[in-house]
Amino acid sequence: MNKSRKRLLKRLAIGGVVVILAAVGINQALKMGDEELSIEDRFVFDEVKSRDLKVTLSGTGTLKPANAYTVVSLISGDIVSSPFEEGNVVSKDDLLYMIDSESVSSNIETASLSLSDSARMYERTLKSLDDLELKSDYSGTIISLPVSIGDDIKAGQTIAIIRDQMQMTIEIPFINSDARQLKIGDTAQISLVDAPELLKGTVTEIAAFDEVASSGALIRKVTLSVVNPGALLPGMTGIATIHGINGQSSGTFSYAEEGTILAMTTGEVEAILVKEGDLVKKGQTLVKLKNDALMDEIESARNSVRRAEISLESQNDTLENYMIKSPISGTVIEKNYKEGDTLESGKVVTTLFDLSYLTFTLQIDELDISKIQVGQSVEIKAGALPDQLYSGTVTKININGITNGGTTSYPVTIRIDATEGLLPGMNVDAEIIIEQKTGVLSVPNEAIQRGNRILVKSTTAETTETEDATIPSGYIYVTVTTGSSDNDYTEILTGLTSADLIAYPKRIATNTLAFPQGRPGDADTSYEEVETP
Numbered sequence: 001m002n003k004s005r006k007r008l009l010k011r012l013a014i015g016g017v018v019v020i021l022a023a024v025g026i027n028q029a030l031k032m033g034d035e036e037l038s039i040e041d042r043f044v045f046d047e048v049k050s051r052d053l054k055v056t057l058s059g060t061g062t063l064k065p066a067n068a069y070t071v072v073s074l075i076s077g078d079i080v081s082s083p084f085e086e087g088n089v090v091s092k093d094d095l096l097y098m099i100d101s102e103s104v105s106s107n108i109e110t111a112s113l114s115l116s117d118s119a120r121m122y123e124r125t126l127k128s129l130d131d132l133e134l135k136s137d138y139s140g141t142i143i144s145l146p147v148s149i150g151d152d153i154k155a156g157q158t159i160a161i162i163r164d165q166m167q168m169t170i171e172i173p174f175i176n177s178d179a180r181q182l183k184i185g186d187t188a189q190i191s192l193v194d195a196p197e198l199l200k201g202t203v204t205e206i207a208a209f210d211e212v213a214s215s216g217a218l219i220r221k222v223t224l225s226v227v228n229p230g231a232l233l234p235g236m237t238g239i240a241t242i243h244g245i246n247g248q249s250s251g252t253f254s255y256a257e258e259g260t261i262l263a264m265t266t267g268e269v270e271a272i273l274v275k276e277g278d279l280v281k282k283g284q285t286l287v288k289l290k291n292d293a294l295m296d297e298i299e300s301a302r303n304s305v306r307r308a309e310i311s312l313e314s315q316n317d318t319l320e321n322y323m324i325k326s327p328i329s330g331t332v333i334e335k336n337y338k339e340g341d342t343l344e345s346g347k348v349v350t351t352l353f354d355l356s357y358l359t360f361t362l363q364i365d366e367l368d369i370s371k372i373q374v375g376q377s378v379e380i381k382a383g384a385l386p387d388q389l390y391s392g393t394v395t396k397i398n399i400n401g402i403t404n405g406g407t408t409s410y411p412v413t414i415r416i417d418a419t420e421g422l423l424p425g426m427n428v429d430a431e432i433i434i435e436q437k438t439g440v441l442s443v444p445n446e447a448i449q450r451g452n453r454i455l456v457k458s459t460t461a462e463t464t465e466t467e468d469a470t471i472p473s474g475y476i477y478v479t480v481t482t483g484s485s486d487n488d489y490t491e492i493l494t495g496l497t498s499a500d501l502i503a504y505p506k507r508i509a510t511n512t513l514a515f516p517q518g519r520p521g522d523a524d525t526s527y528e529e530v531e532t533p
Helices: 003-033 102-132 292-321 461-466
Strands: 043-047 049-062 064-072 077-081 095-099 133-135 140-144 158-163 167-175 187-192 198-206 218-227 237-242 251-255 258-262 267-272 285-290 323-325 330-335 348-365 377-382 385-397 402-404 407-416 427-444 453-457 475-479 481-485 489-494 501-505
Touching: 049 481, 049 489, 064 330, 095 348, 102 133, 102 285, 102 292, 158 285, 167 237, 187 218, 198 237, 218 237, 292 323, 348 427, 377 407, 385 427, 407 427, 427 481
Parallel strands: none
Antiparallel strands: 043 501, 049 348, 049 427, 064 348, 077 095, 095 323, 133 285, 140 158, 158 258, 167 218, 167 251, 187 198, 187 237, 198 218, 237 251, 267 285, 330 348, 348 407, 377 385, 377 427, 385 407, 402 407, 427 489, 453 475, 453 501, 481 489
């Protein structure tokens, strides 16, 4: 048998004893009142009325702040600033204490310099990685590619020779006064000295300075670009005419671009992406090298940077500990140190309360916890402020119950937002509003007898023939259906109307009742206990 059933049987047993005691007391009271009180004097007469009912569960609790924090120092040192006092309201991250941080500032500077050096070394080493990809510095044809996959290459070794055989250049001297009349992009007619062929060229460069020719004349050199028809070779000569202006003398043809690609670092040939005779563009990758030692060096440099970053981050974190800030927006309750004091690590420096709202906890019996829901309204009174009524809300129902003496209760948290006058630590009485009804037909709880019967004034003539001498004349018992009930009144669903008059017994002494009464729907426990003189 579970605990709830045991308690129920216990209540039924107590109810039975109470019924007996009440019955004895009532009989004695009636006998005692026979000579002193009439039947009408022993009863209260009332009307069936519409009322507002409020069903509640009550309890007591102690107020707590929304949040409470104790701020603990993580370092030791002298306090150089403490710009707050007890009772002050502070915001989150406001400065509470500034600790002398000269030593850690020096450490931060050292760590910052170390990080800068490591970063530069890493960038320099990483740039060496580009040297493993050998790219063409020219556009043209690969004339020579003297390497194979797997070859060990040394820095400065020739990787390829590239020549632009499609474009030729020729440098022609002009009288300086004539050269000043020319401009880049002008078209030139070029006659080959050793052949009758006439070629077209374009001015690509005009020297900025004069030179003295062997004849003593002042000249400037003009460079022309010529498309190679296939027969031009380096060393051949030609004479140029531009806008009718003849060059001072002939010039010699050469390839527009020709150069040697050299290895910038050591490594092993991992891939060859071109072959001799291929046309390549400037910037195109020709050969890839690999260098395990260089990769290890890069990784080491990267790790050095990360270690320097961690060191700097650690020092900055340490510096943060020298500035003790408020973890919340709240009120200072305790200030344990002041400016000039020497602080030890691990000590509580201040206590803060978030008083934006207050909370307290009610312990609700297991038989009633199912009636509680988050969001229910709560009416609250504080012993320190007896004339003030506060409103609260159920915000949490803890299902981790507490068992004591065979009874389990569950903590229910109440929140109060409008807290003027209230302080943490105050004791309060609370009523959780389980149900509210407006304008429902109801009667006093004392009017409902065992079996949900109520004495009602009869409107029929036949009643006088069966009158009971123990109840008021003209009244009969009516069975009703009850609904909600608060501390004073019970809702009547069926059996009565607002036109009915009812009667119920008065208390004839502080320790007895004139008639049995009870809670609606609770026939076995409906009698109040009679105190024994």
